[in-house]
Amino acid sequence: KAGVTQTPRYLIKTRGQQVTLSCSPISGHRSVSWYQQTPGQGLQFLFEYFSETQRNKGNFPGRFSGRQFSNSRSEMNVSTLELGDSALYLCASSVDSNTGELFFGEGSRLTVL
């Protein structure tokens, strides 16, 4: 059974550009959530989607957005990139049970120059 797949794994952008990251959840999983990991702020929740609807959102500016498609695949977008957006972006998926067990991907490492 394939795990959570994130693409691209690594990318370099310059300030002011925008970026789109993709996440394919485990087959059968309907819930997808996104996290940002930085050395300074640690792991922070960005948002989560279930059945194409945003169910919860973290405390991030509007430059951070996401969506989920009918096949449960999700994308997140960051517009007008800033140096501080350099981070590892992790996607997680779950069946959506009360155990809350989340399966994470390997992440997309974004560097903003």
Added chain:
Amino acid sequence: AQKITQTQPGMFVQEKEAVTLDCTYDTSDPSYGLFWYKQPSSGEMIFLIYQGSYDQQNATEGRYSLNFQKARKSANLVISASQLGDSAMYFCAMREGLPYTDKLIFGTGTRLQVFP
């Protein structure tokens, strides 16, 4: 506000020995879940173990066990018989009380190093 505290930035343990990684949490919600994840240098977050706030027994998964002390609001991870491959960052996390949410609050992590 919900909070997870991991007070050990780094831990060393000899191979085949047991090690305990500390985690305390703060929440006013009676319903919550506690998790431990392992993050090797590759970056992937690997699920290790889960404990629900209403679970009567401590969770165990192979060499991992969670020492859940509800009154003290602690959820320490115990790794028995450490292996070299256990060297990684370990994160404690809490899920808020709302049902069917994947929002986790993470601690700052503990870097575990296992030596021969």
